[in-house]
Amino acid sequence: MNIPLSSPHVHSQYCDGRSTAEEMVQAAIRRGFVSLGISSHATQDFDPGYCIDPALEDDYIREIRALGQRYAGSIRLWLGIERDVYSIADAGRYDYVIGSVHYLRHDADTFSVDGDIDRLRAGIDRHYGGSGAAMAVAYYGMLGSYVRKAKPDIIGHFDLVMRHNRRHELFDPQEPAVWRAALDAMEEAFEGCRLMEVNTGALARSGAPEPYPSLKLLTHWRKLGGEVILSSDCHAAHQIDAGYEEGLLHMRKAGYDRMHYLGTGDQLFEIAAI
Numbered sequence: 001m002n003i004p005l006s007s008p009h010v011h012s013q014y015c016d017g018r019s020t021a022e023e024m025v026q027a028a029i030r031r032g033f034v035s036l037g038i039s040s041h042a043t044q045d046f047d048p049g050y051c052i053d054p055a056l057e058d059d060y061i062r063e064i065r066a067l068g069q070r071y072a073g074s075i076r077l078w079l080g081i082e083r084d085v086y087s088i089a090d091a092g093r094y095d096y097v098i099g100s101v102h103y104l105r106h107d108a109d110t111f112s113v114d115g116d117i118d119r120l121r122a123g124i125d126r127h128y129g130g131s132g133a134a135m136a137v138a139y140y141g142m143l144g145s146y147v148r149k150a151k152p153d154i155i156g157h158f159d160l161v162m163r164h165n166r167r168h169e170l171f172d173p174q175e176p177a178v179w180r181a182a183l184d185a186m187e188e189a190f191e192g193c194r195l196m197e198v199n200t201g202a203l204a205r206s207g208a209p210e211p212y213p214s215l216k217l218l219t220h221w222r223k224l225g226g227e228v229i230l231s232s233d234c235h236a237a238h239q240i241d242a243g244y245e246e247g248l249l250h251m252r253k254a255g256y257d258r259m260h261y262l263g264t265g266d267q268l269f270e271i272a273a274i
């Protein structure tokens, strides 16, 4: 691939990843990456298996910084975090933030749009009158307002709500209310962040038909003036750049001729032709 290889979206054993942070760094170096960002799920207080244990957050920061120094001759390492609406971690401790929505909450009931499908279906029944489309509208509404207010550096997996909807089991993404909500969320998010990831994680891990966001949504993002960054959202070292050929093609099909990637020096982002 004739692009500078990098990923801003990488998990490790500090959250729900299978490899250690060092294994991720070594895999990236073997693949010829110029830079890498580790972005564990920020601490929240209701789903401990999927985020940094608050007792280990200092260790996480120390270890990524130490790895950055140890491998400085081979790769530029950045300390990132993937924050959710309900995260409680202090974003100021990190080099950059990916802003994502994984959870919907109603009073004490919190469930994720990309986790256990039975819990998601139960949440749709309890809170959205059994309408997957109403749930999707709520997801997009939350994402748009979160990004506008939180101003992350990168918008994470914009249409994650498609995770369990590949054959439209829950809703039709082209249904007017859902499509309108997605476009409105994109326009609102654009006010808080101009950089969206093209995320190949589900494509590589679970056979999704295309990266996040879909080609139609990505094309709309380009027309708004939004920029893109390629990300693997990987949870295992052997998948450090999984799906990148498809991700690159996806960006080109949407009309992009350039992308951002994590910088190799002091600048957080650099730009490459694609």
Ligand SMILES: [Zn+2]
Binding pocket: 082, 100, 102, 156, 157
């Ligand atoms: Zn995520």
Ligand SMILES: [Zn+2]
Binding pocket: 009, 011, 082, 233
């Ligand atoms: Zn992630």
